[in-house]
Amino acid sequence: MKITPFGVEQWMNKWENHCEINLAETCVASLTIEQLLQICGKTQAMPGDLAAMKMTYGDITGSEPLRSAVAALFERRTAANVMITHGTIGANALIYQTLVSAGDKVVSITPSYQQHTAIPESIGAEVLRLPLRAEDGYLPDFDQLERLVGEDTVVITLTNPNNPTGAVIGRKGLERIAEIAGKSGAWVLCDEVYRGTEQQGDGPGMSMADLYHKGISTGSTSKAFSLAGLRLGWIVGPKTLMQAVEVHRDYNTISVGMIDDYFATMALENADSILERSRHITRENLALLDAWVTGQAAVDYVRPSGGTTALLQYDLDTPSYELCETLIRETGVMLTPGSVMDMEGTLRIGFANNTDDLRTGLLRLGEWFGKSGA
Numbered sequence: 133m134k135i136t137p138f139g140v141e142q143w144m145n146k147w148e149n150h151c152e153i154n155l156a157e158t159c160v161a162s163l164t165i166e167q168l169l170q171i172c173g174k175t176q177a178m179p180g181d182l183a184a185m186k187m188t189y190g191d192i193t194g195s196e197p198l199r200s201a202v203a204a205l206f207e208r209r210t211a212a213n214v215m216i217t218h219g220t221i222g223a224n225a226l227i228y229q230t231l232v233s234a235g236d237k238v239v240s241i242t243p244s245y246q247q248h249t250a251i252p253e254s255i256g257a258e259v260l261r262l263p264l265r266a267e268d269g270y271l272p273d274f275d276q277l278e279r280l281v282g283e284d285t286v287v288i289t290l291t292n293p294n295n296p297t298g299a300v301i302g303r304k305g306l307e308r309i310a311e312i313a314g315k316s317g318a319w320v321l322c323d324e325v326y327r328g329t330e331q332q333g334d335g336p337g338m339s340m341a342d343l344y345h346k347g348i349s350t351g352s353t354s355k356a357f358s359l360a361g362l363r364l365g366w367i368v369g370p371k372t373l374m375q376a377v378e379v380h381r382d383y384n385t386i387s388v389g390m391i392d393d394y395f396a397t398m399a400l401e402n403a404d405s406i407l408e409r410s411r412h413i414t415r416e417n418l419a420l421l422d423a424w425v426t427g428q429a430a431v432d433y434v435r436p437s438g439g440t441t442a443l444l445q446y447d448l449d450t451p452s453y454e455l456c457e458t459l460i461r462e463t464g465v466m467l468t469p470g471s472v473m474d475m476e477g478t479l480r481i482g483f484a485n486n487t488d489d490l491r492t493g494l495l496r497l498g499e500w501f502g503k504s505g506a
């Protein structure tokens with residue numbers, strides 16, 4: 133099966149280990165196991181728990197405590213609505229495998245994670261893109277969405293909070309998408325891996341899985357929970373969907389690792405504390421980024437309302453890929469070129485990693501843009 137290469141992942145693989153300051157990172161500053169144990173009060177219990185663990189395949193669709201802890205992130209979903217997967221990347225792939233066939237129509241709100249266009253296209257579906265624009269604050273034009281969605285649309289797909297823009301579609305917007313989908317009976321796959329990083333409020337924002345009977349939420353412990361090393365994700369949706377997904381999942385997952393399940397359960401049972409840490413980091417860091425952008429003559433952006441990344445528009449003639457490689461060589465700072473996300477003329481910056489790195493990285497970038505005469 134042919135598939136378009138994944139632009140962002142290829143960029144990361146090329147440079148991630150060859151930069152001094154990684155401002156391409158999209159996770160909220162990752163936790164060590166020691167920090168996780170301290171937050172969860174499990175430092176004493178963990179060694180014994182692991183020592184006693186018999187290394188079977190574990191519970192095939194995810195342990196009951198884990199699925200209950202995931203369900204607790206939703207208003208109207210229970211453990212029976214949850215399927216555990218290999219990260220959000222595994223969750224998304226399983227949904228397309230389950231729902232999309234050659235000749236189907238998929239409507240994708242872009243920019244987004246490239247899985248949401250490349251996988252359905254590789255299956256042979258027609259993917260219609262609804263482009264988000266800076267002048268609209270990177271929020272969708274719902275009338276245009278309505279025109280793109282038809283009787284033959286199988287899935288509408290989006291990322292909320294958005295990667296790369298950091299825009300957040302609130303409850304009303306999500307309800308509008310559900311209403312449009314409902315008219316044609318389409319599913320809505322909402323990649324919510326950045327849920328819990330909203331700049332407003334003190335809990336995760338609204339989920340599509342709580343709003344629409346054919347709403348699907350995918351997510352993981354990677355971004356807002358700062359535990360990408362667990363490779364632990366989920367699909368939340370109607371029970372009938374879980375049964376259909378399981379048919380495919382049996383062929384490519386069996387189960388996730390028992391150790392990942394153990395630590396993920398611990399983290400999600402302490403979701404409030406971990407998300408509070410994430411809110412603190414993302415809000416403090418975005419304030420730093422915001423002050424920096426305000427002071428730049430050559431750089432502008434739409435201030436994110438959530439997520440961990442922002443798209444910087446820059447006032448130079450250099451293509452973004454070339455510019456990013458020059459910045460790595462001359463400043464040691466790694467950003468992500470907009471061109472690998474079909475957003476030429478922009479640079480994606482990850483602002484949720486280590487605060488000192490962000491501060492130093494911005495200082496170096498500011499000096500470079502100052503010298504570039506822009």
Ligand SMILES: Cc1ncc(COP(=O)(O)O)c(C=O)c1O
Pocket residue numbers: 158218219220221222244245291295323325351352353354360364365
């Ligand atoms: C929107 C989006 N979806 C999915 C993923 C994959 O995340 P995970 O680590 O949960 O597989 C990423 C990672 O960058 C992402 O940005």
